[in-house]
Amino acid sequence: MHVYPRLIPVLLLEGDRLVKTKGFEDPRYVGDPVNVISIFNDLEVDELVILDIGAAKSRVPARMELLNRIATEAFIPLAYGGGVETAAQAQAIIAAGFEKIIVNTALVTHTDAVREMVRALGSQAIVASLDVRGTDDGYVVHTGGGADAAAFTVDEWVALATDVGVGEILVTNIDHEGTREGIDLDLVRTVAATAAVPVIAHGGVGGRGDLVAPIEHAGASAVAAGTAFVMQSGRESVLINYPTRPQIDALFGHLFDGRGEPIAAQQFGLDLDAATSDEFLSSPDVCRRCIITSDVPGAAFDADGVCYYCHLHDSLDKQYPIGLESEKALDKFVAELKAAGRGKKYDCIMGVSGGTDSSYLAHLLVKKGVRPLAVHFDNTWNSPTATSNIFAVLDKLGVDLETYVVDNAEYDDIYRSFMLAGVKDIEAPTDIGFMGVLYRAAEKHGIRHIVEGHSFRTEGISPMGWLYMDGGYIKGVHKRFGTVPMKTYPNLDFTNFVKWSAFSRIQRTRPLYWIDYNKEAAKRFLADEYGWQWYGGHHLENRFTAFYHTYFLPTRFGINFRQIELSALVRSGQMDRRLAAAQFIEPRHGDPELIAMVKKRIGFDDAGFEHVMTMPKKDYTDYSTYKRRFELLRPFFWLMWKLDRVPKSFYVKFCIPRKKR
Incomplete structure (x- = not known):
């Protein structure tokens, strides 16, 4: 087994938020640092770099409370850079659980302080960050998060870093940072040729091939990337990803006398004694x-x-009979998508989760020549398997992704509200939020078709009494129990729902209804074709959804x-x-660890969690919903169903009055 070069995700911090930038400018929110780090934990990354661009410019390190939270969550080596100027600051951050300190401005303005850091913590704990911009006259060294030019050549800066005694050098061409145009190999080569310590190449990684080039052709010892590990290439949408060990083996194996073993297809199935079910x-x-x-x-x-x-x-x-008739129906629908998309970049909006159905639907549509825009609702509870699957399938198919990331504190407050409400429907916010994101994407891009990866033959239909959802329900429960204003949650209110389904003529269609769709065969195919991974159960690709299905519903409601x-x-x-x-x-x-995560994120101590698990049970009818409106407008929604504006399951579950039991 080979020890391959390190691949290091870089997370940019601004305040308490993770952001994505281009050239360290125009920060864009991509998620909560603690949640993202928990995903990288499970992806088994080599180490993690956190660059606080706000602190780098203000010269004030991040709050220790935040750094303590980050260090507590991480089970991988962490390096922190941003505003560290004294040995005392560096020691406090190391004491919090970080393994390395990254210095940039301080190396130039507080050189003696950096020497003291090296003496106190050792060379291995101090990384010097070289930021440059290109000019007609060559590279210009910059400090202050790229804001200030420094009176050093690259060679002079490297000589200073070496003299001070740092253990590594992180090299970034700011003009490449966040662009996906590839790392500046000339810069890396220049630094590696003169530095006496390992060089980490950073800034501009686009595809997986860009991870190899600095090692193979420029003398780098490791490669760091931000955008490439937190965004999907097509539309710069948030998608946490990291190559698996077999994929790393495939990338670097040729540098170490041969490639590794091919990725094995995942095995599926359970060995259960069906005879035990006879009495049932x-x-x-x-x-x-x-x-x-x-x-x-x-x-x-x-x-x-x-x-x-x-x-x-x-x-x-x-x-939707299976056979020649259904094949013709699917081909007719594909033709309609292509006609509707003529003159546009995309033919349809396609929701993706990383699950079996949406992944196979992506394959099906692309192979039939459809140009979908994949849309993902990131409620900040994604599992690593979900993000890996989305990346693997869409990347190979060349499908663009648009991700909507809700504010994590706001969303956790919505979840908390539903748990305090005493109802079953604590996952309703995800379903409604996802649909709200799909409709908004369709309106934004002028697309009339939303395709959904659902099959009644493999999923069935959820009973009304087990799960109810509508935008009025979300709003009503949160208004009563919530404390964080609902600003980023993409709710689906009644007016917009009617507007999008009736007047905007946005159609929702489930193409899997027209094919002989076999779930187990789809899993095997996706694993073989795309390196897709099974996540252990229906709807378990999301952590909170997994908690909901495996613990909350069975334990509290016996469902x-x-x-x-x-x-x-x-x-x-x-x-x-x-x-x-x-x-x-x-x-x-x-899963005890999953339950502990939910308690921690939602804000329940043991007593509070016990209370919500044992409090009197309530129903959606105890709160404000749109159900009565749907029933009063039953003829209208019957027409919407017949026009493919809403699924039949919506009409049956929401528009037909519920019988009293």
């Missing part, structure tokens, strides 16, 4: 065709013991959403009914 299936309270039980809202068994959801499946199956998906697979002939029952009755166990 013999109960009269279990549907005779799937595994829906009588306590599921709306189950309504007929005289033959078959549930309503089986009949709904059959209705949809007749509407197991696997029943819906497994029943759909049984109806579609993709799973044996006995095996589905065995998987359903297998106990679910919440």
